[in-house]
Amino acid sequence: MNKVTIQEQACNWLNLKKEKCPTFNNEEFLVWLNEKEEHFSAYKKEEELRKNISAISNDVLKELSSEVFNEIKENKNRKILFKAIIPYSLAASLLLILSFSIFEMFKGPEVLYSKEFITKNKVLTNIKLKDNSIISLDSNTTLKIKYYEKSREVLLKKGKAFFWVKSNRNRPFLINANFTNVEVIGTKFEVSNINNRVDVNVKEGRVKVAKVFNKNKKPRILVLLEKGQKVSLNSNGEIDKLQNINVKSIAPWEQGKLIFKQDSLKNVMYEFSKHLDIDVKFETKKSSLYAITGEFNTNKFDNLLKSLPLIHPISIERTANKILIKEKF
Numbered sequence: 001m002n003k004v005t006i007q008e009q010a011c012n013w014l015n016l017k018k019e020k021c022p023t024f025n026n027e028e029f030l031v032w033l034n035e036k037e038e039h040f041s042a043y044k045k046e047e048e049l050r051k052n053i054s055a056i057s058n059d060v061l062k063e064l065s066s067e068v069f070n071e072i073k074e075n076k077n078r079k080i081l082f083k084a085i086i087p088y089s090l091a092a093s094l095l096l097i098l099s100f101s102i103f104e105m106f107k108g109p110e111v112l113y114s115k116e117f118i119t120k121n122k123v124l125t126n127i128k129l130k131d132n133s134i135i136s137l138d139s140n141t142t143l144k145i146k147y148y149e150k151s152r153e154v155l156l157k158k159g160k161a162f163f164w165v166k167s168n169r170n171r172p173f174l175i176n177a178n179f180t181n182v183e184v185i186g187t188k189f190e191v192s193n194i195n196n197r198v199d200v201n202v203k204e205g206r207v208k209v210a211k212v213f214n215k216n217k218k219p220r221i222l223v224l225l226e227k228g229q230k231v232s233l234n235s236n237g238e239i240d241k242l243q244n245i246n247v248k249s250i251a252p253w254e255q256g257k258l259i260f261k262q263d264s265l266k267n268v269m270y271e272f273s274k275h276l277d278i279d280v281k282f283e284t285k286k287s288s289l290y291a292i293t294g295e296f297n298t299n300k301f302d303n304l305l306k307s308l309p310l311i312h313p314i315s316i317e318r319t320a321n322k323i324l325i326k327e328k329f
Contacts, residue, residue, distance in 0.1 A: 010042035014050065030213060034178065037144065037155050113147035119159070123274045125254055133173070134164040136254040138192075139274045160192040162251040176212065179237025181219045183208040189225075190251040196235040201250045202227055211237040256298040265290045265312070265325070272301055276321075283326040287314050 013032065016024040033039050113130040117137055125136040130147060137143060141159025145152070150170070154161075156177040165173045167186025175182040177193035180200075187205025192198065200209055202225045209231055210219035222239055223231050232241040252259055258271050266288035269280040275298040282288040290312040296304055305316055305323070313328040 006036075006038050006042045007046070010039065010046045013043065014046050030179070033213070040176075109148045109150070111146050111148060114145065116142075116144045118142050121274060123253055125256075131166050131168065131171075133166040136162040136251070138253050156191055156193045158193050160190065160194070160251070160253070162188075162190045162254040164188045178233075178235065179212050180233055181210045181212045183210070190254075197240075198233045198237075199230065200225060200233075201230045201245060203247050203250045209233075213237075252295075258296045258298065260292045260294060260296070262291045262293055264288060265292055265308075268292045269323075269325075272296075272298060272304075276301055278321050278323060280323045280325065283324065287325050287327050290314065 009032070013029055015021075017029065033043060115129075117124065117127070119137045119139050119141045121139050123137065123139055127135050127137070129135065129145065131152065133152075135143075138160035141161060142157040143159070143161055144155045144157070147153070152168075152171055152173045154163075154173070154175045156175055163173070163175070163184075165184050165186050165188075169185055173184045173186075175191055177191060177198045178196050180193075180198045182189075182191055182200055184205065184207050187207060188203040189205070189207050190199075190201040190203070200207060204227055206227075207225045208221060209223050209225060210221045212219055222233075223242060225231060228244055228247050230241075230243050230245045231239060234240045249259075253271075253274075256275060258268075260268055260271075266282065269278075272278065273280065278301075292311075305318070308325075309315060309328065315326050315328045317324040317326070
């Protein structure tokens with residue numbers, strides 16, 4: 001879908017919402033808004049545009065309106081568009097057409113820096129950003145960053161990320177994940193967005209967590225987190241659990257540490273493969289199901305391999321980065 005169509009949709013949603021149209025469905029609106037980053041950006045631009053339009057003098061608006069209606073008479077396609085939106089009220093229709101006519105007059109803030117990261121089966125650590133902030137990404141994570149003059153914004157579409165944000169009080173660091181908005185100035189913290197459930201764990205500093213949308217159209221602050229605190233939010237962006245945690249348990253994957261509690265050997269090997277160039281195969285299903293408990297460093301993988309035959313009745317064959325795990329008997 002092209003950007004013009006997305007902007008039309010954003011304009012229509014805003015019209016429906018402001019006019020309190022009976023056909024307006026808030027749940028459908030939120031689904032559309034969070035479906036793509038382009039939807040969110042287009043809607044925010046449209047809101048800003050309306051504010052700017054309201055600041056224009058009546059004389060200028062009359063002149064622009066006259067030009068628009070003259071153009072409608074000369075263009076059949078625009079007649080069709082105009083007729084289609086009349087039911088939303090004449091005022092809303094006029095704003096819709098005016099928004100396209102003077103859109104270039106009010107461009108959104110310029111993007112100074114943009115970067116997208118997509119990790120599959122590997123962990124990426126210590127990625128230095130333009131402002132000297134540092135991030136680490138767990139496997140199966142998708143994250144997009146945009147820096148503006150007055151803000152640094154991140155969209156965490158899915159996965160886990162650890163942030164070490166460089167302090168800048170005039171340029172807050174904002175993270176959007178599902179319906180959740182995380183705002184910081186400078187601190188260390190982890191955010192996960194998995195199956196539309198969001199966790200925020202603070203290692204240092206303070207973090208403001210808010211729900212992105214409410215009746216007032218502004219983020220509603222849910223909680224202010226401090227060092228050693230964790231909040232879990234459900235798929236609707238509401239708090240499920242607030243608790244104190246040990247900061248050492250925050251994002252161990254970022255430091256190459258893996259913690260298991262009765263995890264299957266198959267899962268253990270999968271987690272190690274995110275950090276190491278290894279290909280693990282199991283001769284039988286039974287050999288993959290043996291349970292493992294403990295804390296391990298990824299740089300001491302060989303020690304784990306040596307200890308496994310002492311714990312479970314298995315043998316290990318290794319050639320370069322290929323590992324075969326078999327039943328001993």
